[in-house]
Amino acid sequence: MLIVEDDPVAAAAHTLYVEREPGFHAAGTVHSCADALRFLERARAAGTPIGLTLLDLYLPDGHGLQLCRTLRAAGHTTDVIAVTSARDLAMVRQAVSAGVVQYLLKPFSAAALHDRLERYARYRDTLGRTGEATGQDEVDQALALLRTAERSALPKGLSAPTLDTVAGVLREASTGLSAAAAGAAAGVSRITARRYLEHLVDTGLAAREPQYGSVGRPELCYRWKGDGATAGRRG
Amino acid sequence: MLIVEDDPVAAAAHTLYVEREPGFHAAGTVHSCADALRFLERARAAGTPIGLTLLDLYLPDGHGLQLCRTLRAAGHTTDVIAVTSARDLAMVRQAVSAGVVQYLLKPFSAAALHDRLERYARYRDTLGRTGEATGQDEVDQALALLRTAERSALPKGLSAPTLDTVAGVLREASTGLSAAAAGAAAGVSRITARRYLEHLVDTGLAAREPQYGSVGRPELCYRWKGDGATAGRRG
DNA sequence: GCCGATCGTGAACTCTATGAACGCAAACGT
DNA sequence: ACGTTTGCGTTCATAGAGTTCACGATCGGC
Secondary structure, three states: OOOOOOOHHHHHHHHHHOOOOOOOOOOOOOOOOHHHHHHHHHHHHHOOOOOOEEOOEEOOOOEEHHHHHHHOOOOOOEEEEEEEEEEHHHHHHHHHHOOOOEEEEEOOOHHHHHOOOOOOHHHHHHHHOOEEEEOOOHHHHHHHHHHHHOOOOOOOOOOHHHHHHHHHHHHHOOEEOOOOHHHHHHOHHHHHHHHHHHHHHHOOEEEEEEEOOOOOOEEEEEEEEEOOOOOOOOO | OOOEOOOOOHHHHHHHHHHOOOOOOOEEEOOOHHHHHHHHHHHHOOOOOOOEEEEEEEOOOHHHHHHHHHHHOOOOOOOEEEOOOEEEEHHHHHHHHHHOOEEEEEEEEEEEEHHHHHHHHHHHHHHHOOOOOOOHHHHHHHHHOOOOOOOOOOOOOOOOHHHHHHHHHHHHHHHHEEEHHHHHHHOOHHHHHHHHHHHHHHHHEEEEEEEEEOOOOOOEEEEEEOOOOOOOOOO
């Protein structure tokens, strides 16, 4: 992972955050568009292209999004997380159309970056397994990982402790659980369990798949998907 | 809005769908990368730049994503909804990094496109009001609008995951399948498989034809037809 | 310190997606 | 033509999904 950041203090902080993240590694830190381009070129030539770039938008020798467009035109495949203190909403649209995967407002907490990186990792994971999508759902799921709000902000009606319990129960169950079974294991009702399981599916942490074979409406089997194969280093 | 689509039938269908959408207007329909670029150039020169492009990825003179990168490099600001029958998940990542706002698998229903366009309109609306973001939340909410969860309403008695499974099985079977065979492959009963296959026939995604030759009532052979012609909407 | 508002939970109920059973339709063979 | 054969298509029981609503806890306001 490449970090492009004007301010040395911020650059050091970002590097620290990233290094703390399992699965990520700060391959380099540069302070300008020109240096970033040079770094990416060299990495690609060396056969170890950079997978992810943390890109500040205001740089001394140009705008980060312009760099981004240059990269695309040059065929670079690195994904970009935009980082900026600009509050301008129109910039968000430009960032999306330049192909950034995340848009992070400065100043951000380590937790906020952690959340973004984790989601990005899962996104890569989903798209990385060289399979084919069976339907639109699968595509939407992957995009949802990039485009949903932070997980720490729970929807109304859900509480953090219960979510932890349910998520824990599901994680332990290797074979997958029905809503009723998860409820029994977590010590809550089927209804409550289902609420939290659905939330996990929404946020991409769990998958849901119907169990056919017996008569009656098929039972939904929830399966933990959260820590799926995050072994390889990204960036 | 510009529609870029190779197949004349699909292009006409897309145009029809778009025109039905309040707030959207099909400014033009082109059938190749070169024409698309020319159209966008001309529109920009005329002072009426195209805000949104519905872009098929497989075009006779090049790949849609390459066109997309060319557009970015040339400073075009149009947003892009990618449309493709390719199920390859790696393509999704490339599309995101090329700056598409939506990724829609062919064949899609009018309802699916409607949903995407409506969400896109809200996204534009959120980012368009020239205000400043008060925080990360606002940015996240705008991006979340590009995430889509809303499935097109299925007839009662049918479920989305099962439909995906059955459609997937049928798509993979080059030779065509009987209801019983499809059921076996999808892990559901013949009855259930038949329900979904009939639905696919109803929506024009599959064809059904009897197999003669052996003793007994002829077996019905279902064959995937989806990628050829988009589902015709009655009415 | 009391009261109203809100939030998370669970019980009761309705609805929906599935498969088994069964009658019937459609082709072949004689 | 008529029986044989095979699988279609329908009906129905069923079990679990999903919804609605009421209850208790907790929080903030006056």
